[in-house]
Every structure is written in structure tokens, then in C-alpha cells.
Amino acid sequence: MKSFVLLIALVLPLAAPARAAPAAAVAPELAQVQQRVARPALLRADFTQEKQVAGFRNPLRSQGQFVLAQQRGVIWRTLKPFPSEVVLTRDRILSRQADGSIQVEVDGRQQPAMRAINAMMFALMSGDVQAMSASFEVRAELLPDNGWRLHLTPRSAMLAKAFASLELEGDRYVRKVEIEEANHDRTQLSFDNFRLAPPLDAGEEHSLD
Numbered sequence: 518m519k520s521f522v523l524l525i526a527l528v529l530p531l532a533a534p535a536r537a538a539p540a541a542a543v544a545p546e547l548a549q550v551q552q553r554v555a556r557p558a559l560l561r562a563d564f565t566q567e568k569q570v571a572g573f574r575n576p577l578r579s580q581g582q583f584v585l586a587q588q589r590g591v592i593w594r595t596l597k598p599f600p601s602e603v604v605l606t607r608d609r610i611l612s613r614q615a616d617g618s619i620q621v622e623v624d625g626r627q628q629p630a631m632r633a634i635n636a637m638m639f640a641l642m643s644g645d646v647q648a649m650s651a652s653f654e655v656r657a658e659l660l661p662d663n664g665w666r667l668h669l670t671p672r673s674a675m676l677a678k679a680f681a682s683l684e685l686e687g688d689r690y691v692r693k694v695e696i697e698e699a700n701h702d703r704t705q706l707s708f709d710n711f712r713l714a715p716p717l718d719a720g721e722e723h724s725l726d
Contacts, residue, residue, distance in 0.1 A: 546657035547646045550665040554644030555689040559717070560585045562690070563710040564593075569703045586717060587643065589725040604724045611724075641683070644691050652676060653683070664688045 561584045567576040581595040590606035600615035611622050640648035646667070649655055653669035653676075660666060669683040678699055686693040694706040717725070 544657070546659060547650065547655060549659060550644070550657050550667065551646045553663050553665055553688060554646075554691075556587065556643050556645070557713050558587050559713060560643075560690070561712045561714075562708045565707050567705045569705075571701045584717070584721060585643065586721075586725060589717075592721055592724055602724075606725055641685065641691070641694070644685070644687060660686075662688065 561582065563582050564580070566579045568578075569576045578598075579595050580597045581593065583591060583593045585591050590604060593603040593605070595601045595603075602613045604611045604613075609622065609624050611619065613619055640646075640652075646655065646657075649667070649669065652673065653671055656668040658666040658668075665687060667685045669685070671677040671680050681697040681699050681701070683697070684693075684695045685691055690708065690711050692708050694704075696704040696706075698704070
């Protein structure tokens with residue numbers, strides 16, 4: 518997931534200040550997906566990422582954990598192969614190495630479009646179909662056992678500079694994300710071990726301030 522977040526950070530300079538999109542009616546299939554997805558105030562899970570870089574035979578693999586606080590932000594902790602942390606809030610993206618040194622920092626006060634980009638990230642991770650529809654053309658499939666699959670293609674030229682398409686699959690939670698980047702690199706994310714506790718600790722609170 519770290520590469521996805523850093524890709525967003527690199528795309529930000531290409532973006533113009535975002536304008537609020539008018540509310541649109543949600544198709545019946547999308548409305549059903551929205552009903553199936555839980556949106557707890559706080560969610561923790563483990564993730565596994567495989568990134569297939571064009572021209573390389575073997576994918577890059579990483580594992581870690583994340584915490585999503587709906588009103589605060591997301592903390593991504595990569596544990597393998599190299600420890601690092603990415604903090605995403607509505608105002609900034611911050612990437613830190615294991616020793617605490619900052620690798621990438623983007624401030625929303627300097628990049629007004631980041632609020633819209635971060636809203637898209639929150640929508641992707643929480644399964645907020647209506648919010649996703651503001652940035653992507655969304656096609657839904659309803660699967661057995663309250664499952665679903667979403668196919669997303671960018672609406673804007675700015676997003677198309679980064680993504681060719683995205684596919685999400687899940688049930689109560691987003692369990693798989695597949696990202697095809699504009700340069701044909703592919704990232705596959707899988708999430709498991711979902712949990713609603715414990716609450717944010719002091720370090721997490723500080724990271725999200």
C-alpha cells in the first residue's frame with residue numbers, strides 16, 4: 518500500500534484545485550454494495566501487497582498492518598521486508614522510515630487538490646461507493662454471500678495519469694484491491710484479520726494530529 522500512497526503524492530503536483538462534484542443518483546447495484554459495506558469509526562487489519570513492475574519478472578512483496586480512523590486518517594505500517602510508516606490524513610501525506618526520518622511529506626496547505634485525492638483514498642478503503650463515483654466510473658457486480666466487486670476507471674485526465682483502472686472486492690470490508698497504473702505496473706493488495714479494537718494509542722493519536 519505504501520507505493521500506492523506515494524504514487525498519490527507524486528501525482529498531486531499535476532492536479533488542479535478540486536471542485537466539489539454535484540451529488541449523483543446511485544445505481545441500484547451500487548446502492549446494494551453501499552449497504553453491504555460496514556463503516557466503523559475505527560478499523561484495523563493486516564495487509565499483503567504484491568507489486569508487479571513492468572520489465573521485472575518477480576513481484577515486489579510487502580506485509581504490514583493499517584488502522585483506519587474515519588474522522589482522522591490512515592496509518593500504514595509496513596513490517597516486511599523493511600519497516601516504514603505512511604500517515605495519510607485529509608491535510609497531508611507523510612512517509613517515515615523505521616528510524617523516524619521523513620521520506621515524503623505533502624502539505625495540504627500547499628497542495629489544495631490533496632483534499633480531493635485524500636477523500637478518494639478514504640472512499641476506496643472504506644467502500645464509500647457514492648464518494649468513489651465522484652472520481653471514477655464505477656461498475657458493480659453483486660456476488661454470493663453478500664460479496665461484491667467494483668470496477669473503477671478514472672473520470673479525470675489527472676487521475677488517468679496515475680491509474681488505468683482499479684478493482685475492489687469485498688463483503689462487509691474491502692478485502693482485495695487491484696490497481697493497474699498508467700505505466701502498466703500492477704499492485705495487488707489483500708486485507709485480512711479485521712478488528713475494531715483497540716482504540717488509537719498515544720503514538721497513533723500523535724501521528725494523526
